[in-house]
Amino acid sequence: IVLTQSPATLSLSPGDRATLSCRASPSVSSFLAWYQQKPGQAPRLLIYDASKRATGIPARFSGSGSGTDFTLTISSLEPEDFAVYYCQQRSNWPYRYTFGQGTNLEIK
Amino acid sequence: QVQLVESGGGVVQPGRSLRLSCEASGFTLTSYGMHWVRQAPGKGMEWVAVTWFDEDNKYYADSVKGRFSISRDASKNRLYLHMNSLRVEDTAVYFCARGDSPRPYYMDVWGKGTTVIVSS
Numbered sequence: 001i002v003l004t005q006s007p008a009t010l011s012l013s014p015g016d017r018a019t020l021s022c023r024a025s026p027s028v029s030s031f032l033a034w035y036q037q038k039p040g041q042a043p044r045l046l047i048y049d050a051s052k053r054a055t056g057i058p059a060r061f062s063g064s065g066s067g068t069d070f071t072l073t074i075s076s077l078e079p080e081d082f083a084v085y086y087c088q089q090r091s092n093w094p095y096r097y098t099f100g101q102g103t104n105l106e107i108k
Numbered sequence: 109q110v111q112l113v114e115s116g117g118g119v120v121q122p123g124r125s126l127r128l129s130c131e132a133s134g135f136t137l138t139s140y141g142m143h144w145v146r147q148a149p150g151k152g153m154e155w156v157a158v159t160w161f162d163e164d165n166k167y168y169a170d171s172v173k174g175r176f177s178i179s180r181d182a183s184k185n186r187l188y189l190h191m192n193s194l195r196v197e198d199t200a201v202y203f204c205a206r207g208d209s210p211r212p213y214y215m216d217v218w219g220k221g222t223t224v225i226v227s228s
Contacts, residue, residue, distance in 0.1 A: 033213070043203075
């Protein structure tokens with residue numbers, strides 16, 4: 001399974017709405033996660049099963065989609081949200097875990 | 109507090125071996141699937157290996173299959189990654205990550221990582 005994220009870089013300002021895309025080929029049903037990674041840190045799980053927020057994740061983060069097209073939305077950007085975001089899925093037999101190439105969300 | 113701490117990274121010559129360790133605290137390792145994930149300098153995330161809760165199911169990325177081996181010591185609550193026949197392209201930060209379930213789809217807790225540099 002291949003995950004393609006777009007755009008590669010997204011330049012926005014605090015307070016803006018961010019929309020990040022992840023396209024899967026072939027379909028992954030709803031088994032998709034989103035992670036946030038800041039420089040020098042490990043990734044943090046944000047969203048799993050396409051739309052469920054992980055523990056402690058603010059409500060401004062939301063996920064949607066199923067099948068092949070998925071979206072991570074940040075409703076109003078906070079300064080701490082500028083980071084790299086990855087989508088990830090698991091394929092069934094052979095069991096493999098795949099990450100998208102990432103979207104760099106940068107301050108405009 | 110749930111925590112993962114990796115160790116064992118370093119500089120190693122191509123063709124040599126290295127063993128990474130991940131100490132888990134705040135939860136029982138054998139109740140979860142556990143992953144190794146790596147990130148080459150300036151690159152994205154690459155999944156390396158997973159062991160499901162029962163250790164009967166271990167899966168590897170094609171790039172490391174036959175060279176790397178994942179294992180667990182339940183008595184020490186530790187996860188390991190045995191890396192043989194190392195290549196320059198294995199240079200990366202290696203993260204230990206807890207799976208979200210015994211047969212995981214995702215990674216819900218991550219360590220800070222340990223750096224492996226393969227160079228002559």
